[in-house]
Amino acid sequence: MSAETTSLMKYLIINYRWVLVCFFLLPLSFLYNGYFAIRNWIFFKLSSAPKNHLKKVQSIQKQVQEWNKKGRKKKLCTARPGWQTMSFRRPAYKNTSHQIVVDLVDVLEINLDQRWVEVEPMVTMGQLTTVLNPLGWTIPVVPELDDLTVGGLVMGTGIESASHKHGLFQSICLSYEMVLGDGSVINCSENENSELFYSVPWSYGTLGILTATRIRLIPAKQFIKLKYHAVHGLDKICERFVEASSCSDNEFVEGILFGPDRAVVMTGNFTDKPEPDKINCIGKWYKPWFFKHVEKKLNPYYKNDVEYLPLRDYYHRHTRSIFWEAQDIIPFGNNLLFRVLLGWLMPPKVSFLKLTQTETTKELYENHHVIQDILIPAKHLHKSIKMFHETLEVYPLWLCPFYLGQAPGMVHSKSGKSEMYVDVGVYGVPKVLDFKPEKSTRKIEKFAIDHDGYQMLYADTYTTKEEFRNMFDHKLYDKLRKKLNCEDTFPEVYEKVSRKARI
Numbered sequence: 001m002s003a004e005t006t007s008l009m010k011y012l013i014i015n016y017r018w019v020l021v022c023f024f025l026l027p028l029s030f031l032y033n034g035y036f037a038i039r040n041w042i043f044f045k046l047s048s049a050p051k052n053h054l055k056k057v058q059s060i061q062k063q064v065q066e067w068n069k070k071g072r073k074k075k076l077c078t079a080r081p082g083w084q085t086m087s088f089r090r091p092a093y094k095n096t097s098h099q100i101v102v103d104l105v106d107v108l109e110i111n112l113d114q115r116w117v118e119v120e121p122m123v124t125m126g127q128l129t130t131v132l133n134p135l136g137w138t139i140p141v142v143p144e145l146d147d148l149t150v151g152g153l154v155m156g157t158g159i160e161s162a163s164h165k166h167g168l169f170q171s172i173c174l175s176y177e178m179v180l181g182d183g184s185v186i187n188c189s190e191n192e193n194s195e196l197f198y199s200v201p202w203s204y205g206t207l208g209i210l211t212a213t214r215i216r217l218i219p220a221k222q223f224i225k226l227k228y229h230a231v232h233g234l235d236k237i238c239e240r241f242v243e244a245s246s247c248s249d250n251e252f253v254e255g256i257l258f259g260p261d262r263a264v265v266m267t268g269n270f271t272d273k274p275e276p277d278k279i280n281c282i283g284k285w286y287k288p289w290f291f292k293h294v295e296k297k298l299n300p301y302y303k304n305d306v307e308y309l310p311l312r313d314y315y316h317r318h319t320r321s322i323f324w325e326a327q328d329i330i331p332f333g334n335n336l337l338f339r340v341l342l343g344w345l346m347p348p349k350v351s352f353l354k355l356t357q358t359e360t361t362k363e364l365y366e367n368h369h370v371i372q373d374i375l376i377p378a379k380h381l382h383k384s385i386k387m388f389h390e391t392l393e394v395y396p397l398w399l400c401p402f403y404l405g406q407a408p409g410m411v412h413s414k415s416g417k418s419e420m421y422v423d424v425g426v427y428g429v430p431k432v433l434d435f436k437p438e439k440s441t442r443k444i445e446k447f448a449i450d451h452d453g454y455q456m457l458y459a460d461t462y463t464t465k466e467e468f469r470n471m472f473d474h475k476l477y478d479k480l481r482k483k484l485n486c487e488d489t490f491p492e493v494y495e496k497v498s499r500k501a502r503i
């Protein structure tokens, strides 16, 4: 292809990606979701899951035992296709690993007396909220985005606006059932095999295959009373945000920074008594994107600083616009006409976007886009926002507080006592002129390491193995890897998340 044609193709792919998305990916996503809704309903109606679980676990054990018999030639990973994972890149290591099929996709049991739900690892957040919310229950932390799987959230991490009370996703898990590298099944919890229980989070499937987990339940009411607090000035923003995060009356706390000195802090509580004229079904297809709706609250003209959002609308408030990533894919996606006509098809499935990503878009995102979630102690929030402004100048920034305890494992508070942390989510096009992906990201990673922070690993990490082990506490992890003979069974976490391991 001539140079002109190539650059024309690149121009079209970059500036008209929305054509592919609107005319192909949106309808395809809608049909795919429809198929799975029916499939789940039928599987449930047949009550297939509870009866089949044991058989499905035995099939995983059999796969691992066969792998052992064949001489353990390659290391193990799950057979989930890389394009389906909720991470920016695809796991290249799967091509050179022995893949274990883990088709565990169902809700197993809801025990309302003891307040837990037992689920298989491929259950998604969308499926779980569909099951639980009509029953008047919820898990305490419901990570955004329907397609997140329980397995990925346990083995990686998960966070949402209730995390300031309930911690990260692993803090709401009561037990894990796993198949180990020798083909045996093990259960672990705080009181049983507790060292394994604390090592599983952030282990990225490198200690065993997760086959079920029990998650705590709390009563859910049908609405969230959401208060919007427009705040101006970085000092005031940090003060208001940290104060809201430490106030135990707030069941939900979230902040969106729309510029270096203007933000909206949101506090929420469950309620069954909404004021009828203030109900906002923000999840309806024709409604504005949530972050755009929030941005309007900065304007003093919009007096209405209290709204009542239906529970499921609140839990998946950022899903239609994929936080603010959809605006780079469908620039006119928040336009009223588009929303009324095609909003019901949004969002395009992230997995389909990944599946159809071209080298051109990949290069574009690599060199002109940043996607990171940096977890920083709340006492360093002011400093970190300034660092992000100088290094990237990307807005909006997502601020999500979470309580981090001292339980052993890869991620714990480093100050010797439990403390409030903040997830600073950065998703967008850097405005600074000197943005260089590796240099800028390594600066952010160094800032995190120097301030007792962490980096979410669904995103690119440019840390060296030594820096990675400096950021994440490998003491207990290394001990378990040895105890469970993982060395030649599973790769190490770093070998699954580093830039070399992903394409």
Ligand SMILES: Cc1cc2nc3c(=O)[nH]c(=O)nc-3n(C[C@H](O)[C@H](O)[C@H](O)COP(=O)(O)OP(=O)(O)OC[C@H]3O[C@@H](n4cnc5c(N)ncnc54)[C@H](O)[C@@H]3O)c2cc1C
Binding pocket: 037, 040, 041, 044, 045, 047, 050, 105, 106, 107, 108, 109, 110, 111, 127, 130, 131
């Ligand atoms: C345990 C459980 C798992 C579910 N899994 C899914 C799912 O994977 N995908 C999805 O879209 N929807 C799921 N649902 C939601 C389900 O689709 C709706 O709640 C149900 O269709 C509503 O119809 P119903 O009122 O007849 O349900 P119910 O009358 O509550 O129950 C209908 C069926 O659910 C079974 N059931 C009820 N409670 C339990 C329990 N604690 N453990 C196991 N089986 C139970 C009963 O045996 C019966 O066959 C699940 C619900 C429950 C309680």
Ligand SMILES: NC(=O)C1=CN([C@@H]2O[C@H](COP(=O)(O)OP(=O)(O)OC[C@H]3O[C@@H](n4cnc5c(N)ncnc54)[C@H](OP(=O)(O)O)[C@@H]3O)[C@@H](O)[C@H]2O)C=CC1
Binding pocket: 076, 077, 078, 079, 080, 084, 085, 086, 087, 091, 102, 121, 143, 144, 145, 147, 148, 149, 150, 151, 152, 153, 155, 156, 157, 158, 159, 160, 204, 205, 206, 208, 209, 210, 211, 456, 457, 458, 496
């Ligand atoms: N609000 C939030 O908290 C959000 C979080 N995220 C990120 O998304 C990730 C989850 O994405 P998702 O696509 O669900 O997960 P992935 O499929 O990406 O899995 C993440 C890791 O968990 C491992 N894993 C998954 N299931 C199992 C299992 N049953 N047994 C052993 N290992 C397993 C995978 O191993 P393998 O590679 O072998 O398959 C992989 O290393 C989270 O970790 C989080 O970082 C993204 C958006 C929002």
Ligand SMILES: CC(C)=CCC[C@@H](C)[C@H]1CC[C@@]2(C)C3=C(CC[C@]12C)[C@@]1(C)CC[C@H](O)C(C)(C)[C@@H]1CC3
Binding pocket: 086, 087, 088, 089, 144, 159, 322, 323, 325, 350, 353, 354, 357, 361, 362, 365, 371, 373, 423, 425, 427, 456, 458
């Ligand atoms: C802790 C929290 C809230 C994290 C939110 C992370 C999301 C914003 C991330 C997770 C996966 C993610 C990186 C993704 C993308 C955007 C940002 C996402 C959705 C997109 C869709 C951007 C466009 C890209 O071409 C491509 C399709 C590869 C990715 C896929 C993953």
